[in-house]
Amino acid sequence: MTKNVRTRFAPSPTGYLHIGGARTALFAWLYARHTGGTFILRVEDTDAQRSTDASSRQILDAMEWLGLDWDEGPFYQSQRLDLYKSYVDKLLEEGKAYWCECSPEELEERRKIALEKGGKPKYDGACRTKGLGPGPGRVVRFNLPQSGITSFDDMIKGKITVDNSELDDLVLIRSDGMPTYNLTVVIDDALMNVTHVIRGDDHVNNTPRQVLLYTALGFDLPVFAHVPMILGADKTRLSKRHGATSVTAYKDMGYLPEALVNYLVRLSWSHGDQEIFSREELISFFDIQDVGRSAAVFNPEKLIWLNHHYIKTGDPHRIAGLLPDFIKARGYSVPDRTYLDRIVQDVRERTKTLEEIVDFGDFYFSEKEPPEGLKADFFKPELAGVFRSLVARFEKIDLSVKEQAEESVKGLLEETGMKFKVLAQPMRIALTGKTVSPGIFEIIATLGNERVIPRLKKALAYMEGQE
């Protein structure tokens, strides 16, 4: 029987959930779900200076929004300090760790000199043999082997080998008594029985030192899988310079979680030529074996294409339910749900985000006065007659039934011998204030008599005023 898979996502609450972090979390979550394993959430808040509760909450919210639910946790490392300390004591006793009194300033200085000499700016081991005890300003360092090699098998990258002489004695306990990342991550992954450590590429270089720590602590090694980075258009690490990088920002811009998930999963992972994946498909298809080794460039255009795809194929009722926040943000009052449902169905083929639904469909929420130029161009006096008949006909029927309006206009066209093309734009402008909109009859049906008639009359009055 194979060991039950256990994966985890371990964000540090020093900011929002980054797109790259979200993709890593997604992979770890998918792998757990795919294998029927367990997904753990662990907040790595050992940096007391920068960690905040607000960040923690925001990250958890973003995870939930993406639908990445966890089976265990969230665990907070700041609540496990005694645990880490007991392991460090053990290392100290066994001579596998030692106290160091070098100050950050001197270390910085020495690093600079080493760099100038063209060497590796690593800790020189000055305190290794001093036999120091605890004291103010002192840290605990890991006493790692100075020779030999360390290697591990990465599920994505393959075998990675590093000469131990490249490594230096990392800090385990800071001078303020707080443990550091490399220590806590190893202890927690081991104690939480994490079987697959799935994390960003930027951790590859930390891994050999952690492997050494696992060994020193007497733990079994997990399997490592380092996911390639996501880069910006200029192929440098994705950052704010490249646009929005937080999951929350995409939510606020009107992206759907399924679109972001679908976009993110295709970065460095693929399943043949398939582009669109349901959550169920993702769970059944996803495997770390299929994750590529090279970095991917974040392409906002493709994300927006996917978002549009999900907007135009998703359940309109559900999408309508997501609209109120965006409607309020534009200062409109929120109409009833049935009306919203119809709006979504009217506009979704031409709107790529929830925000766009509200902007493109602005005329649904309030009457939009057409610009003077449009009125002059389209509300020609010679149209007054037809418009008058149009209004008269519309007043007698229920416009919310699309067929009735269609029949009515058809009759009018037959009667006057006029082409619909001539009537369409003036009607559109009268109803929406602009030249681009959903189909005329869709608009009419959604707007209904109480909105359509006054707008048409207003246009008619303008035409008559020109006569």
Next chain:
RNA sequence: GACCCCAUCGUCUAGAGGCCCAGGACAUCGCCCUUUCACGGCGACGGCGGGGGUUCGAAUCCCCCUGGGGUCGCCA
């Protein structure tokens, strides 16, 4: 600078020695549909970084070069 990693269209990728004078998707550009704009359909443009090997045969294997990324913190 040192170390680690990576390298197929502009971008995401398929491709695990012959099925590939390289397939799909986004973007771009045409055409069709059409009440505007879209949607949809059809088509076009566009790539195996370079050089050596291995092999009957290489996008696929090996080496070098080049290019790119990552790390070198009392951040994670």
